[in-house]
Amino acid sequence: xxxYSLILQHRCPFEEEDFCEVVEIYQTSPQxxxxxxxxxxxxxxxxxxxxxxxxxxxxxxxxxxxxTYFYDTIGFxxxxxxxxxxxxxxxxxxxxxxxxxxxxxxxxx
Ligand SMILES: [Zn+2]
Numbered sequence: 798x799x800x801y802s803l804i805l806q807h808r809c810p811f812e813e814e815d816f817c818e819v820v821e822i823y824q825t826s827p828q829x830x831x832x833x834x835x836x837x838x839x840x841x842x843x844x845x846x847x848x849x850x851x852x853x854x855x856x857x858x859x860x861x862x863x864x865t866y867f868y869d870t871i872g873f874x875x876x877x878x879x880x881x882x883x884x885x886x887x888x889x890x891x892x893x894x895x896x897x898x899x900x901x902x903x904x905x906x
Contacts, residue, residue, distance in 0.1 A: 798824040801843060801854035802834075802861060805868040806882035811900045816882055817863060819843045819854055834866040840884075 799821050807816040822837035845851050867873070873882040875898055 798827060798837075800837070800861075801857040802837070802840070802864040803858045804840065804864045804866075806873045807868075807897060809897060809900050815863075818881070819845065819858065822864070832861075834861070834864050835870075837866070840867070 801819060802822040803817050803819050804822070805815055805817050809816060820840040820843050822834075822840045824836050825838045826836075843850075843854060845854055867884060872885045874885055875881075875896065876883040877898075
């Protein structure tokens with residue numbers, strides 16, 4: 798099972814809104830019947846390219862709200878190459894930036 802989700806990446810004190818991204822989230826086990834965020838343990842880019850996909854993403858996010866699972870359990874770092882936040886577990890040491898470029902807040906100790 799998969800669905801669209803709005804994942805929280807960073808709460809920045811200098812921005813009015815939190816940094817979030819619409820992605821596709823994937824369930825660990827396809828047999829899972831739970832809709833809970835903690836059964837969806839990986840994600841990939843959403844590549845929204847049609848009105849139908851946008852509508853489904855809108856409905857999924859409207860139903861579930863903001864997904865803080867990855868923020869709470871793994872965390873994100875600022876990826877300068879991608880100019881966005883990436884999941885810590887995907888990081889390569891040489892690409893790692895451990896502070897937010899806007900608030901300079903440490904994203905992890
Ligand atoms: Zn920040």
